[in-house]
Each structure stands twice: as structure tokens, then as C-alpha cells.
Amino acid sequence: MSRYKLTLEYDGTNFAGWQIQPNQRTVQGVLTTRLGWLLAEEPSITGAGRTDAGVHALGQVVHFDAPAITDRAEFLQRLNAALPDDVCGLGLQEAPGDFHARYSAIRKIYHYHLTLGPSAFAKGRSWRLPGPIDWGDVETATAKLVGNNDYAGFCLAGSQKEDNHCQVEIAHWRRAEREAVFEITANRFLHRMVRLVVGTLVDIGRGRWRPAQIDEILESGDVRLAGQAAPPEGLYLVRVEYP
Amino acid sequence: MSRYKLTLEYDGTNFAGWQIQPNQRTVQGVLTTRLGWLLAEEPSITGAGRTDAGVHALGQVVHFDAPAITDRAEFLQRLNAALPDDVCGLGLQEAPGDFHARYSAIRKIYHYHLTLGPSAFAKGRSWRLPGPIDWGDVETATAKLVGNNDYAGFCLAGSQKEDNHCQVEIAHWRRAEREAVFEITANRFLHRMVRLVVGTLVDIGRGRWRPAQIDEILESGDVRLAGQAAPPEGLYLVRVEYP
Numbered sequence: 001m002s003r004y005k006l007t008l009e010y011d012g013t014n015f016a017g018w019q020i021q022p023n024q025r026t027v028q029g030v031l032t033t034r035l036g037w038l039l040a041e042e043p044s045i046t047g048a049g050r051t052d053a054g055v056h057a058l059g060q061v062v063h064f065d066a067p068a069i070t071d072r073a074e075f076l077q078r079l080n081a082a083l084p085d086d087v088c089g090l091g092l093q094e095a096p097g098d099f100h101a102r103y104s105a106i107r108k109i110y111h112y113h114l115t116l117g118p119s120a121f122a123k124g125r126s127w128r129l130p131g132p133i134d135w136g137d138v139e140t141a142t143a144k145l146v147g148n149n150d151y152a153g154f155c156l157a158g159s160q161k162e163d164n165h166c167q168v169e170i171a172h173w174r175r176a177e178r179e180a181v182f183e184i185t186a187n188r189f190l191h192r193m194v195r196l197v198v199g200t201l202v203d204i205g206r207g208r209w210r211p212a213q214i215d216e217i218l219e220s221g222d223v224r225l226a227g228q229a230a231p232p233e234g235l236y237l238v239r240v241e242y243p
Numbered sequence: 244m245s246r247y248k249l250t251l252e253y254d255g256t257n258f259a260g261w262q263i264q265p266n267q268r269t270v271q272g273v274l275t276t277r278l279g280w281l282l283a284e285e286p287s288i289t290g291a292g293r294t295d296a297g298v299h300a301l302g303q304v305v306h307f308d309a310p311a312i313t314d315r316a317e318f319l320q321r322l323n324a325a326l327p328d329d330v331c332g333l334g335l336q337e338a339p340g341d342f343h344a345r346y347s348a349i350r351k352i353y354h355y356h357l358t359l360g361p362s363a364f365a366k367g368r369s370w371r372l373p374g375p376i377d378w379g380d381v382e383t384a385t386a387k388l389v390g391n392n393d394y395a396g397f398c399l400a401g402s403q404k405e406d407n408h409c410q411v412e413i414a415h416w417r418r419a420e421r422e423a424v425f426e427i428t429a430n431r432f433l434h435r436m437v438r439l440v441v442g443t444l445v446d447i448g449r450g451r452w453r454p455a456q457i458d459e460i461l462e463s464g465d466v467r468l469a470g471q472a473a474p475p476e477g478l479y480l481v482r483v484e485y486p
Contacts, residue, residue, distance in 0.1 A: 009363040056364075080361045088361035118323045118331035120252040121299075125364075 001065045005095040008060040010087040012232065013124040017053040018060070027051070027087055031062070034082040038075065039066050048101040048240040049108060052192070054232030056125075059090070059239040063101040069094075099242075107169070107241040108189060112182040112198045113234045119178065126179070127198075127234035133180075133205035138173065141204045141211035144218070145171040145184070145197065152221035154197050155190035156229075164190055164221070171197075192229050199227035244308045248338040251303040253330040255475065256367040260296040261303070270294070270330055274305070277325040281318065282309050291344040291483040292351060295435070297475030299368075302333070302482040306344040312337075342485075350412070350484040351432060355425040355441045356477045362421065369422070370441075370477035376423075376448035381416065384447045384454035387461070388414040388427075388440065395464035397440050398433035399472075407433055407464070414440075435472050442470035 008031070016024035020032065028045055036042030043064035051057060069075045072092045080088050098104075113126040122128045145168050152164040170185040182198055204211055208227075217225045251274070259267035263275065271288055279285030286307035294300060312318045312335070319335045326332070341347075356369040365371045388411050395407040413428040425441055447454055451470070460468045 009361070011363045011366075085366045086363050088363050090361065118252070118333065120254045120329050120331050121368075123254075123328045 002068050003063055003065050003095045003097050003099055004069065005093045005099060005101070006062050006064070006089055007091040008057060008062060008087060009090055010057050010060065011124075012051060012054050012056045014086060015053065017055070018047055018049070018051045027057075027060075030084065030087060034079065035064065035066075037082055038078055046101050048105050049189070049237055051235075051237055052195075052232050054124075055235045055237070056233075057237040060237050061101045061105070061240040061242075063095060063099055101240070104242050105188075105240050106243055107185060107187055108237065109183065109185045109239040109241075110189065110194045111236045111238050112184075112194060112230065113236070114180040114182070114198075114202070116178050116180060124233050127231050129202065131206065133202070134207060135173070135175065135180075135205065137207075137211050138201050138205040141201055141214045142171050142173060142182075144211065144214040149218050150221055151190050151193055151218070153217035153223050153226055154193045154200070155223060156192040156196075157223050159191040160221075161190075166190065166193070194235055195229035195232065196223065196226050198230035198234070201227075202230065203227035245311050246306055246308050246338045246340050246342055247312065248336045248342060248344070249305050249307070249332055250334040251300060251305060251330060252333055253300050253303065254367075255294060255297045255299045257329060258296065260298070261290055261292070261294045270300075270303075273327065273330060277322065278307065278309075280325055281321055289344050291348050292432070292480050294478075294480055295438075295475050297367075298478045298480070299476075300480040303480050304344045304348070304483040304485075306338060306342055344483070347485050348431075348483050349486055350428060350430055351480065352426065352428045352482040352484075353432065353437045354479045354481050355427075355437060355473060356479070357423045357425070357441075357445075359421050359423060367476050370474050372445065374449065376445070377450060378416070378418065378448065380450075380454050381444050381448040384444055384457045385414050385416060385425075387454065387457040392461050393464055394433050394436055394461070396460035396466050396469055397436045397443070398466060399435040399439075400466050402434040403464075404433075409433065409436070437478055438472035438475065439466065439469050441473035441477070444470075445473065446470035 010027050015027050018027045020026050020028040032042050032045055043066055045062050045064045048061040076089050076092045115122040115126040115128045148167045150164050151166045152160045167187040172183055174181045253270050258270050261270045263269050263271040275285050275288055286309055288305050288307045291304040315335045319332050323331050358365040358369040358371045391410045393407050394409045395403045410430040417424045
């Protein structure tokens with residue numbers, strides 16, 4: 001058996017998230033079945049991040065073990081022919097036997113897309129936000145997110161762990177007239193962290209809170225001080241990096 | 244009554260094209276009904292271009308007559324609230340009484356999106372093209388399209404007119420690793436012209452014909468020498484320009 005690293009793209013709209021669940025269409029479930037068609041048996045697949053229902057990926061990474069695949073390009077082509085339209089493999093590499101899609105990752109990059117004003121193409125792909133945003137306040141608040149902080153206050157209640165520290169290297173907004181994209185890079189992310197961060201930043205931009213709300217949430221670790229999680233359809237797992 | 248110029252964006256996926264037809268969901272039909280909700284009665288709407296089923300618009304322009312609209316920004320907001328998710332108004336201006344969305348236009352810009360290789364997001368938005376393309380040949384052929392030519396050979400059989408000349412100002416490809424976008428600007432377009440041009444260019448890129456096939460199609464005016472029309476989902480009416 002060899003270990004393989006597979007990079008995936010998927011449109012999360014019609015998936016009940018990444019993780020396999022009975023009687024639900026999930027990315028892990030579909031991928032397991034279709035890989036099973038090509039291999040001798042269904043492999044056990046581990047993903048770098050368990051994206052929620054509706055969340056997209058431009059560069060999810062998974063690992064699985066399989067008998068040696070001699071022509072990886074041809075295998076990837078056959079896999080893509082077997083996969084439905086909304087998920088595809090972008091790259092397949094052989095990896096060291098101790099490579100782990102989740103635990104070997106040193107960095108992940110997520111983007112969150114906001115659509116400002118009307119759009120005919122945003123549905124399922126972006127959070128369509130009516131009304132004005134104070135970008136000065138949003139940017140002041142965003143700058144407070146960078147650094148090594150305890151992010152328990154931006155984690156789905158009940159899923160906090162012993163250590164909720166994340167090293168956020170980059171958090172910034174790329175803005176155009178009709179779209180704004182939040183880009184965040186960290187060594188790890190907690191459950192629903194990006195959506196809670198974006199929901200809170202949007203509340204700040206709408207004037208519900210001052211930017212100092214971010215400090216209070218980080219210091220207290222109390223998710224009840226954060227905003228609602230932003231909807232899943234704006235979130236993209238863009239890249240997972242390894243040493 | 245005043246004349247109004249409205250700029251529209253729509254995702255053509257779930258429309259049976261622009262033009263109103265009984266028992267079909269069309270952009271003109273939906274827009275007529277929803278404008279009728281806001282105005283005293285349903286206006287007669289004229290579009291700059293009659294896009295086919297599945298074809299998108301980023302900047303379709305229409306005109307209609309209505310009693311004076313005092314607050315156009317507020318009217319546009321109410322119109323967008325009344326319109327479904329896949330069509331929206333981007334701008335509303337008062338126009339001279341003789342303004343005509345179609346006949347006053349001096350220039351239109353279309354884009355055609357090709358996806359090269361696998362993609363989870365291309366469905367309904369781009370033509371997903373498997374296999375390699377000889378871009379050198381495609382670019383040689385594309386250059387032959389620029390100029391004032393008789394385009395009868397790139398017009399749906401039976402819809403040719405007395406004069407099939409088009410002044411093509413720009414025809415070029417913008418390419419990235421996984422996507423190629425064909426951009427074409429002309430004073431007018433014939434029925435199905437862009438899709439027939441793209442279908443033929445792709446055939447040339449796949450080695451079915453040499454670039455000189457373009458000369459033969461233009462000289463003969465015989466659409467049977469052209470390739471199949473490229474599928475509608477890759478085509479976008481990007482902009483309509485007026486004096």
C-alpha cells in the first residue's frame with residue numbers, strides 16, 4: 001500500500017458538508033464511493049478540514065492508502081470522469097507513509113466572499129449584503145485578529161478544546177466596487193471560526209458594535225459576545241500548506 | 244411618459260432566453276411582470292440583444308416608457324426586491340425620447356468562458372473543455388476575425404439578413420492556467436455569431452481544421468463550413484455602448 005495526497009475542488013451547495021453521514025450526500029461519502037469504483041476497495045479518506053454544509057473548497061487536501069497507482073495523471077482523469085460535476089480532483093501525489101492531511105498541515109487559507117448590492121450570480125457562492133458598511137471600522141477590527149490569540153470566543157459553543165490558540169498570520173479584505181473578499185491565513189482554525197469572525201466584522205461594519213468588540217471576544221473567550229455566524233455559501237477553503 | 248434606460252445582469256441558466264414567449268420563463272417576461280407591479284401598468288420593454296436560452300448578461304441594456312420616476316435609486320431598489328435571485332438591475336437612467344436600446348447601440352462586448360480541465364464551479368457558467376488546445380493556431384485564426392467582414396458564414400442558417408457585415412474591433416483571448424476567455428467587440432452581432440465563432444475556433448484548436456478555415460467561412464458565407472455553435476452557458480453579454 002502507498003499513501004496518496006489528493007487536492008480537491010468542490011461546490012458545497014448540494015453537499016451536507018465534508019464528513020460522511022448516513023443518508024446524506026457528503027463530499028467524503030461521494031469521494032469514498034467513487035474512489036472505491038477505481039480501486040480494489042473503498043479507501044478510508046481523511047480530509048484536512050471538515051467543511052460545513054454549503055461551504056466550498058478550492059484546495060481541500062485529503063489522504064488515503066491504496067495499492068500502487070502507476071499512472072497518476074491517468075488515474076486522476078478516470079477519477080474525474082467518475083465524480084459528479086460539483087467535485088473534482090486537481091492533483092494527485094504520492095506522499096510519505098506518515099503524511100496526514102490534517103495533522104501534517106502547517107497552514108490553511110480561507111476566503112469569505114461578500115457581495116455588495118445586487119447580483120444575479122451570488123446565490124450559493126457569496127453572502128449578498130444589502131446596506132452600507134463602514135470599512136474603516138471593519139479594517140480596524142480586522143487588524144486585531146492577527147497574532148497568536150485564544151480564539152475560543154470565535155468557536156461554535158460546545159466544540160472548544162483544551163487549547164484554542166490559533167496563530168493568525170494574515171487577515172485582510174480585498175475590496176472592489178461590488179465585492180469584498182476576506183482572506184485569512186492561520187496555522188489552525190476552530191469549528192465555525194471564519195464564519196463567526198466574518199459575522200462579527202459585518203456587525204461592526206453595520207455599526208452594531210465598535211471595533212473594540214473583537215478585543216472583548218478574544219479576552220473573554222465568550223462566543224455569546226460574537227455576532228451570528230456568516231452564512232456558509234460565502235466561505236471557501238482555498239489552500240492547505242505542508243512543510 | 245418618460246423614457247428609461249435600465250442596465251441588467253442575469254444568470255441565463257434558468258431562463259428560456261431573453262425574448263418573451265408564452266408559458267416560458269424568459270428575462271423579458273419576468274422583467275415586464277415585475278416592472279408592472281411597480282408601475283401603473285406593464286411596460287413594453289425593448290432589449291439591446293436577444294440572448295438565447297442559457298446565455299448570461301453582465302450588462303444587458305433595455306428601454307421602456309413610464310410615468311416620471313422621481314427617485315430612481317429607490318425605484319431600482321424596489322425593482323431588485325421584486326425580481327428573483329437570478330436577474331437584477333444595476334442602473335436606471337432617464338434617456339432622451341428617441342433612445343432605443345437596440346438601434347441606438349454603437350458597440351457590444353461579449354465574453355465567452357472556456358474552462359480547461361476539471362472544475363467544480365464551471366457548470367452552467369462556462370464550457371468545460373477536455374483535451375489539449377493548440378493556442379497558436381487559435382490565435383492565428385482569431386486575428387482573421389478582426390475587421391469589417393461579411394459574417395453570414397457565422398450566422399444561424401435562415402436568419403441571415405440583407406446586410407451581414409459586422410465591424411469587429413477586438414477579438415482576442417485572455418488565458419490563465421485553468422480558464423480562457425474570448426473577448427469580442429463589434430458594432431453589431433448576427434444570430435448565434437459568437438457561439439459559432441467560438442465553436443469554430445475550438446475546432447481549429449483541436450486540429451480539426453487549419454486557421455485558414457476562417458477565411459473560407461468568411462469568403463463563402465456558408466455556415467455549413469463553420470463548427471458547431473459553442474454551448475450557451477459560456478456566453479456573457481458584457482456591455483452595450485451608446486454614443
